[in-house]
Amino acid sequence: MDNKQQTPEILDESGDKYKYGFTTDIASETISKGLSEDIIRQISLKKGEPDWLLEFRLQAYRYWQQMKEPTWAKLSYDKIDYQDLYYYSAPKQKVAPKSLAEVDPKLLSTYEKLGIPLKEQEVLAGVVAVDAVFDSVSVATTYRAKLAEKGIIFCSISEAVREHPDLVKQYLGSVVPYTDNFFACLNSAVFTDGSFVYIPRGVKCPMELSTYFRINAQNTGQFERTLIVADEESYVSYLEGCTAPQRDENQLHAAIVEIVVLKNAEVKYSTVQNWYPGDKNGKGGVYNFVTKRAACRGENSKISWTQVETGSAVTWKYPSCILQGDNSVGEFYSVALTNNYQQADTGTKMIHIGKNTTSKIISKGISAGHSDQTYRGLVRVSPNADNARNYSQCDSLLIGKNCGSHTVPYIENRNKSAILEHEATTSKISDEQLFYCQQRGLDEETAVSLIVNGFCKEVMQHLPLEFAIEAAKLINISLEGSVG
Amino acid sequence: MSKTPLLEIEDLCARVADKEIVKDFSLTINEGEVHAIMGPNGAGKSTLSYVLCGKPGYEVTSGSVRFKGKDLLSMSVEERAREGLFLIMQYPVEIQGVPVTTFLKHAVNAVRKHQNLPELDTMEFIKTVREEGKKLGITPDMLKRPINVGFSGGEKKRLETLQLAILKPSLAILDEADSGLDIDALKVVAEGINAERNEHNALLVITHYQRLLNYIEPDYVHIYADGHIVKSGDKNLAIELEKNGYAAFVKEQ
Numbered sequence: 001m002d003n004k005q006q007t008p009e010i011l012d013e014s015g016d017k018y019k020y021g022f023t024t025d026i027a028s029e030t031i032s033k034g035l036s037e038d039i040i041r042q043i044s045l046k047k048g049e050p051d052w053l054l055e056f057r058l059q060a061y062r063y064w065q066q067m068k069e070p071t072w073a074k075l076s077y078d079k080i081d082y083q084d085l086y087y088y089s090a091p092k093q094k095v096a097p098k099s100l101a102e103v104d105p106k107l108l109s110t111y112e113k114l115g116i117p118l119k120e121q122e123v124l125a126g127v128v129a130v131d132a133v134f135d136s137v138s139v140a141t142t143y144r145a146k147l148a149e150k151g152i153i154f155c156s157i158s159e160a161v162r163e164h165p166d167l168v169k170q171y172l173g174s175v176v177p178y179t180d181n182f183f184a185c186l187n188s189a190v191f192t193d194g195s196f197v198y199i200p201r202g203v204k205c206p207m208e209l210s211t212y213f214r215i216n217a218q219n220t221g222q223f224e225r226t227l228i229v230a231d232e233e234s235y236v237s238y239l240e241g242c243t244a245p246q247r248d249e250n251q252l253h254a255a256i257v258e259i260v261v262l263k264n265a266e267v268k269y270s271t272v273q274n275w276y277p278g279d280k281n282g283k284g285g286v287y288n289f290v291t292k293r294a295a296c297r298g299e300n301s302k303i304s305w306t307q308v309e310t311g312s313a314v315t316w317k318y319p320s321c322i323l324q325g326d327n328s329v330g331e332f333y334s335v336a337l338t339n340n341y342q343q344a345d346t347g348t349k350m351i352h353i354g355k356n357t358t359s360k361i362i363s364k365g366i367s368a369g370h371s372d373q374t375y376r377g378l379v380r381v382s383p384n385a386d387n388a389r390n391y392s393q394c395d396s397l398l399i400g401k402n403c404g405s406h407t408v409p410y411i412e413n414r415n416k417s418a419i420l421e422h423e424a425t426t427s428k429i430s431d432e433q434l435f436y437c438q439q440r441g442l443d444e445e446t447a448v449s450l451i452v453n454g455f456c457k458e459v460m461q462h463l464p465l466e467f468a469i470e471a472a473k474l475i476n477i478s479l480e481g482s483v484g
Numbered sequence: 485m486s487k488t489p490l491l492e493i494e495d496l497c498a499r500v501a502d503k504e505i506v507k508d509f510s511l512t513i514n515e516g517e518v519h520a521i522m523g524p525n526g527a528g529k530s531t532l533s534y535v536l537c538g539k540p541g542y543e544v545t546s547g548s549v550r551f552k553g554k555d556l557l558s559m560s561v562e563e564r565a566r567e568g569l570f571l572i573m574q575y576p577v578e579i580q581g582v583p584v585t586t587f588l589k590h591a592v593n594a595v596r597k598h599q600n601l602p603e604l605d606t607m608e609f610i611k612t613v614r615e616e617g618k619k620l621g622i623t624p625d626m627l628k629r630p631i632n633v634g635f636s637g638g639e640k641k642r643l644e645t646l647q648l649a650i651l652k653p654s655l656a657i658l659d660e661a662d663s664g665l666d667i668d669a670l671k672v673v674a675e676g677i678n679a680e681r682n683e684h685n686a687l688l689v690i691t692h693y694q695r696l697l698n699y700i701e702p703d704y705v706h707i708y709a710d711g712h713i714v715k716s717g718d719k720n721l722a723i724e725l726e727k728n729g730y731a732a733f734v735k736e737q
Binding site: 430431432433435436437438439440441442443444446450451453454455456457458 | 537539540566571577580586595
């Protein structure tokens with residue numbers, strides 16, 4: 001079915017400052033609405049997938065039908081009608097593009113507006129390799145030749161299925177099985193694209209790898225799936241950014257990120273999530289139900305999650321670390337900012353299985369407007385995880401009188417030698433702080449942004465530099481209208 | 485040659501939480517002058533400084549204040565600051581994660597923008613801050629720390645003085661600037677403040693001890709009680725006050 005999207009740009013119409021709210025008028029190819037085995041077969045067929053993958057999808061779908069949507073999170077949203085969504089939407093291309101020159105210029109100009117250095121020449125000037133996922137399909141992966149020299153694979157997951165089926169088959173669903181949870185199961189049934197990264201043994205990836213996700217088409221769920229495998233002694237830093245057009249209805253996003261870290265390898269995964277948050281009255285916005293998990297399988301392996309979450313109407317996300325290898329390390333650094341009527345239930349899970357495993361959680365939540373935010377985290381120490389160590393720090397900052405902030409830490413310790421520390425604070429921007437700043441000439445908005453950025457600093461410094469600058473700007477934009 | 489008035493307060497009345505604290509207060513401060521306001525604890529001296537700076541919760545009920553000829557009371561807190569009114573606070577607040585230099589740079593640029601001056605070059609700015617800091621015994625390491633966080637009382641006052649030296653206000657109000665200071669720190673702070681004095685700016689020193697006035701010599705001393713000035717004189721009044729206490733003056737009421 002051909003489907004021409006023609007929604008005019010509605011930027012700033014409602015006094016909102018979401019600068020990514022435009023839509024791109026581009027022909028897209030969709031499979032009809034709804035979810036059934038038949039739809040899944042169509043998706044698989046369109047993508048020319050092997051039987052094992054279709055079977056994986058169908059198993060997931062059958063399992064999903066038995067599952068119930070979770071209700072334990074502190075979130076309230078309208079019931080999602082899973083039959084009223086498109087599960088496949090792709091920018092229409094007659095032939096698969098071989099280089100950027102063949103990609104629809106409208107699409108490229110969209111990415112330009114989003115500030116992604118997609119054009120080859122721009123990319124060459126930078127140090128970032130980009131995979132861009134538009135609606136459901138990966139559009140262009142830049143910088144590939146240079147990475148290939150080192151044996152690094154960075155491509156869309158569809159391509160990986162075709163070109164590197166053994167790797168995909170070995171690891172897909174090995175960290176997040178389709179039985180894991182409702183949304184992960186749905187993703188396993190219908191995922192349409194995403195990124196795949198493989199860093200071979202002993203290779204330090206020479207540049208940041210970056211994926212950019214964009215929902216464009218209307219009533220489309222985005223179900224991307226990212227799989228990263230860091231072989232022994234390897235290192236990679238991976239960045240993920242997300243935006244969506246400003247629409248009145250809610251859009252569904254249910255993604256999976258799986259990371260496998262082998263012996264002595266390290267993965268740094270940074271996210272700046274800026275899906276459309278809805279307008280100031282809480283209308284529209286993305287429902288963001290994401291399962292992110294890393295398995296530190298080898299000794300001395302390390303995973304570090306850093307996230308800056310400012311977007312989405314509803315966020316349900318707990319990037320987790322399974323610390324299987326002895327001496328493995330898991331880190332979670334998070335800034336979540338909610339304003340207006342946004343809701344976020346986010347945190348992490350640190351599962352200590354190996355000996356001498358350490359984990360660190362630094363979570364900074366900022367609630368403004370009528371928003372509501374929950375930090376939910378689990379630290380679990382298994383009986384054999386001798387000398388496990390965790391440090392958790394959860395700080396909440398409230399702006400105004402109508403927002404909420406909650407901290408729900410779970411600790412399950414089954415080993416006497418574990419040392420677990422948890423610190424939590426909740427504070428408000430005080431009138432004294434504002435007066436002090438204003439007495440030195442700062443206006444209230446600058447003062448609040450300075451105080452908020454100071455509050456987040458411990459997390460922001462874990463982001464790659466350019467990303468950190470972008471994230472700080474984003475926080476300022478997201479705070480607009482929260483004072484006064 | 486007649487003097488140029490900087491601050492003209494006329495019959496000012498103000499209250500906090502429905503309590504009348506400042507009553508018919510009048511005072512004129514000219515360029516180049518140092519005024520000291522002395523009064524017993526709880527007389528509302530700090531209230532006066534907050535009212536002048538426009539702190540929320542401090543309500544002016546009548547009277548007028550002109551600053552450089554402009555209506556001060558109609559300005560917001562930050563406008564007053566940008567116009568050149570500076571308050572050295574008794575208890576400077578801590579702001580986590582905001583380095584001294586970053587904070588100062590925002591403040592300086594806010595003031596410069598108000599004066600239609602371009603933003604300062606970062607390298608140039610850091611150099612100036614370090615030089616000024618050095619005079620006050622503030623190390624480059626301290627400049628990188630979050631403002632006022634974990635600083636001792638003396639260090640906080642030095643940071644306040646550093647901000648004064650960088651922002652170069654026309655009128656600085658010192659609100660019990662000597663509280664929590666040992667004699668050495670007091671000297672450093674006083675020297676820092678004196679170094680910024682010139683014929684175009686002025687100081688209003690609020691204190692209840694004469695001690696600070698040994699280092700910052702006032703042209704006028706005013707005794708403040710029951711919401712207004714009950715007696716004015718030169719620096720000898722402060723010495724007399726130190727000898728005889730406030731009781732004699734307060735009784736005169």
